[in-house]
Amino acid sequence: MLWFTEYYSGEGMDLKGTGLTIKVKNALTTKTPFQEILLLDTEDFGKMLVLDGAIQTTEKDEFIYHEMIVHPALFTLGRKPERVLVIGGGDGGTVREVIKHNPEKVELVEIDREVVEFAKRELPSISCALDDERVELIFDDGREYIKGKENLYDIIIVDCSDPIGPSRVLYEEEFYKDAFKALKDDGIFVTQSESPFAQNRVHKKVVKELQKVFSIVRPYFAFIPTYPSGMWSFTIGSKILDPLTVNPEKLLGKVSNLEKSAGKLKYYNSQIHYGAFAVPNFIYEEE
Incomplete structure (x- = not known):
């Protein structure tokens, strides 16, 4: 079983020592000329779309x-x-x-x-x-x-x-x-x-x-x-x-x-x- 963590440490972020960790069943990744696309099949949120390490959307919410x-x-x-x-x-x-x-x-x-x-x-x-x-x-x-x-x-x-x-x-x-x-x-x-x-x-x-x-x-x-x-x-x-x-x-x-x-x-x-x-x-x- 894998775990994915989005760390809240990017530019403009007021929180520096916080993140969200989610259990992952499997992952699919590809890189485009603009960014890295990561699709995670998570245990609690279904499929999750992540761009350059930041969660964009999930099937659940x-x-x-x-x-x-x-x-x-x-x-x-x-x-x-x-x-x-x-x-x-x-x-x-x-x-x-x-x-x-x-x-x-x-x-x-x-x-x-x-x-x-x-x-x-x-x-x-x-x-x-x-x-x-x-x-x-x-x-x-x-x-x-x-x-x-x-x-x-x-x-x-x-x-x-x-x-x-x-x-x-x-x-x-x-x-x-x-x-x-x-x-x-x-x-x-x-x-x-x-x-x-x-x-x-x-x-x-x-x-x-x-x-x-x-x-x-x-x-x-x-x-x-x-x-x-x-x-x-x-x-x-x-x-x-x-x-x-x-x-x-x-x-x-x-x-x-x-x-x-x-x-x-x-x-x-x-x-x-x-x-x-x-x-x-x-x-x-x-x-």
Whole structure:
């Protein structure tokens, strides 16, 4: 029996002597021009995707991350999305949740083609929507792809890895400005924004940079067992729509309609929609 440990010691990590150790039954690995891909068959979390030593997703708890990066923004939009852009997220889980809202088109921009192909082969329950006819797979640098685009997207979702290497530029004000321009007037931007406990400095930087660009910025939180500290964050940036002003009765009806057509959600619900935006005191305390 093997054991895998993700050590929380990378750039931007506030925890330096901590990690997560998981029992592994077998492992499959490959190296791409961009990163090392490791697929672990674990005893407790099913198949686990690891990129450059950092856990990205597992069959057991992926629904939390993917539902929460998608549904708060999509339900805040309040209408059928026409065009959605997903940057990163090559495992396909974010696209799977977006498709439940019946968009006209989804563009997935992933820099590493082999991550997508790997997920299609090894993680079909997560990648199942990548072959949907409404989904366009674009293998490119998301930072470059969005430049120059204006008034195109209803939703932009950034499902990126930690701010190390190629992903670093997806955490900067200039990228957020380009995303702002690429959104329609009522469009919504959402990004994963790291652990407010384990990566507090990075999380606060994301929120601060977004506040320079968007008039409405709302960080929100979920609990994901295999992510550093178990506490994770996402942040919405919007020009005019506030997730906290969504009508509760209308939201309840829309969630019910989605579940009738696309199946029950496992984490997100209308109560979570509002409760996730409650901010613990420690996160934004001055250092």
